[in-house]
Amino acid sequence: MLSKQEIIQEAKRLRFADIGFTSAEPFTSQKEYLLKHQKEYGWAETIGLGLLAGTDPQNILPEAKSIIVVLESYFEESFPQAMERHFGRCYLDDDRVTKDGLALKIKIFRKFLQTHGINSKVPFNLPHRLSAAVPGLGTFGNNCVFYACRVARGSSFVLPVALVVDHEFLPDEPSVAVGCPDWCRNACVAACPTRALQGGGKIDPQRCISFLSYYGEGLTPLELREPMGLYVYGCDRCQNVCPRNINWMAKEKPLNPRVSAKAADFDLPRLLHMDKPYFEQKIWPHMFYMSFNDIWRWKMNVARAMGNSRNPAYVGELIRAFKENKDERVQCMTVWALGRIGSPEAMEGLRRFLKDSNGAVREEIEQAMASASVRV
């Protein structure tokens, strides 16, 4: 039977940033929290995420005895700024579909355990961050994000991966606590543009830009469009302003070649005009929370980000998108974006579209023209 030390050695060999061990006791407090906050988290059950079932490791592996948690430091290399501006960092090198990076390491690690008689499961619905804090790998921030204790200079740019195993290991000391310094005046809460963060480590997930960008229903409400800013998929704002992350962000890092190689595919105009084959081949394998039927949401998000950029260079793209898209949600956001940019060319486009538009799109054009004239 493998010792903890031998498993730690293998994790180090595979270049995981850290590793911890805990028991497979149910996460009772997490279950109670989820049940109490169904208004905020009930949606996760309706789309099959199974968060409640994930609070009991026995539901994942009936013979569960321990949980091994490995930490991946996903920001060891820097990302192109043009991508960081619009996409959450943790999604930029996500290989859960392509399976050629972290997923490969996890596969090798599991194979190692299996070779030594240890069966494992890697559930997506276990409370991963809590399962990493229980064996002392890190603490929480008031932004509800997990921060490493021993690696990545204590930053939040780490991804816990929990493996439920059928062998018992001595649990490590827990570190379940908020680890924010007293002198930080909740910079994250103040910086959260959609007021998803409510202080005291509470979040309304359905107001978070990450949720809104890939699960938001229908046309983004007017009052959220400006606050959602330039983000198209995900959001890092509460991590970027956090003093616990400054040391890691300041560190010189080589450019991530895998992410750089695909940066051009994520250029905003290309995303705005993409068709289904482009989405399936270039985008979905890397950012897959939205299905093939949700291209409209991608385009709506891109149009909103273009509008918030106030960059007149996007006007021609937005005019083209309005003409080529029949989806009302995309058309509405496109005219909102033109109004937000408000250049003479954008206003001329809106005037032309007004003549042939009806219903919600017409209302949106009138509103965009009125708002733009107020701003001028």
Ligand code: SF4
């Ligand atoms: S990720 Fe963005 S929207 Fe979500 S809580 Fe943090 S700052 Fe707010």
Ligand code: SF4
């Ligand atoms: S910004 Fe301040 S309060 Fe928020 S997570 Fe960072 S240290 Fe904690």
